Amino acid sequence: MIIRLENVNYIYNPNTPFEKKALDNINLTIDETDFIGLIGHTGSGKSTLVQHLNGLIRPTSGRVLVDGIDTKDTGNLLKVRQKVGLVFQYPEHQLFEETIYKDVAFGPSNLGLSQDEVHERVKTAIELVGLDFEKVKDRSPFELSGGQKRRVAIAGVLAMKPRVLVLDEPTAGLDPKGRDQILGRIKKLYEEKNITIILVSHSMEDIAKLVNRIVVMHRGKIVMDGKTKEVFKQVEKLEEIGLGIPQITNFMRKFKEKGHPVDDTVITVEEAKMELIRFLRSKENA
Ligand code: ADP
Numbered sequence: 001m002i003i004r005l006e007n008v009n010y011i012y013n014p015n016t017p018f019e020k021k022a023l024d025n026i027n028l029t030i031d032e033t034d035f036i037g038l039i040g041h042t043g044s045g046k047s048t049l050v051q052h053l054n055g056l057i058r059p060t061s062g063r064v065l066v067d068g069i070d071t072k073d074t075g076n077l078l079k080v081r082q083k084v085g086l087v088f089q090y091p092e093h094q095l096f097e098e099t100i101y102k103d104v105a106f107g108p109s110n111l112g113l114s115q116d117e118v119h120e121r122v123k124t125a126i127e128l129v130g131l132d133f134e135k136v137k138d139r140s141p142f143e144l145s146g147g148q149k150r151r152v153a154i155a156g157v158l159a160m161k162p163r164v165l166v167l168d169e170p171t172a173g174l175d176p177k178g179r180d181q182i183l184g185r186i187k188k189l190y191e192e193k194n195i196t197i198i199l200v201s202h203s204m205e206d207i208a209k210l211v212n213r214i215v216v217m218h219r220g221k222i223v224m225d226g227k228t229k230e231v232f233k234q235v236e237k238l239e240e241i242g243l244g245i246p247q248i249t250n251f252m253r254k255f256k257e258k259g260h261p262v263d264d265t266v267i268t269v270e271e272a273k274m275e276l277i278r279f280l281r282s283k284e285n286a
Pocket residue numbers: 012013020021022040041042043044045046047048049
């Protein structure tokens with residue numbers, strides 16, 4: 001276990017006419033090996049929840065423990081921020097230095113590390129997001145494409161060497177190529193660097209392709225939490241709260257309803273392809 005939320009409630013603007021309960025008794029344990037997809041409608045509390053994970057906001061009641069540190073212990077907040085890196089929506093809006101190098105170096109430079117260590121971290125982080133360090137280090141981040149800018153912003157968080165990386169809609173507004181590149185890099189970070197990942201996304205396709213656990217939020221509560229396939233099997237429950245399933249799963253369900261005995265719990269196009277080939281072969285042999 002790396003992060004634990006116990007009976008967490010969060011109220012915006014308490015005791016004012018704008019009071020709003022955004023988190024309602026959240027209990028959640030995040031393990032090192034998790035790659036979590038956090039889904040739910042706009043306003044369901046996802047952003048409020050993820051900001052609790054690195055102590056950016058702290059519970060109105062209940063507690064959040066990050067690697068054993070209570071985020072209310074403000075003396076240890078820097079440690080918490082190092083352990084949990086948070087990539088906001090449109091993180092490129094926070095780029096501001098004149099070179100990519102300086103932008104990525106900003107976080108680690110404030111940790112009291114040696115210059116060599118900062119340099120090493122910046123180089124590694126830029127390479128981790130798939131950019132050529134020598135080619136980009138002295139360029140302005142503002143000359144880059146949208147997808148590249150976003151990767152620089154993610155590199156800035158990775159340069160802090162977090163154990164947990166939280167990404168809030170990392171592909172929002174990108175073209176398909178930019179999306180694929182970012183998602184590919186996130187997958188690699190999980191698989192090769194053993195970083196725990198929490199991905200907030202509206203895309204059931206992206207979620208199905210990447211994560212191994214889904215947490216569903218609705219009106220400030222966690223209403224579902226389970227393995228990716230198990231959650232996508234509960235179509236009625238998802239539909240009840242207005243969420244969908246991957247298009248390919250929907251297709252396979254319809255196909256099965258028409259009387260074809262196929263596995264309708266597949267969640268990716270690749271799996272569906274294999275299943276349809278199996279189905280066609282079994283018909284040939286019949
Ligand atoms: P999501 O990320 O799922 O869209 P949020 O965590 O942003 O959900 O919002 C949860 C609820 O809290 C919503 O009702 C939203 O309007 C409210 N909320 C979010 N941020 C603030 C804020 N800064 N002040 C007041 N209410 C807020």
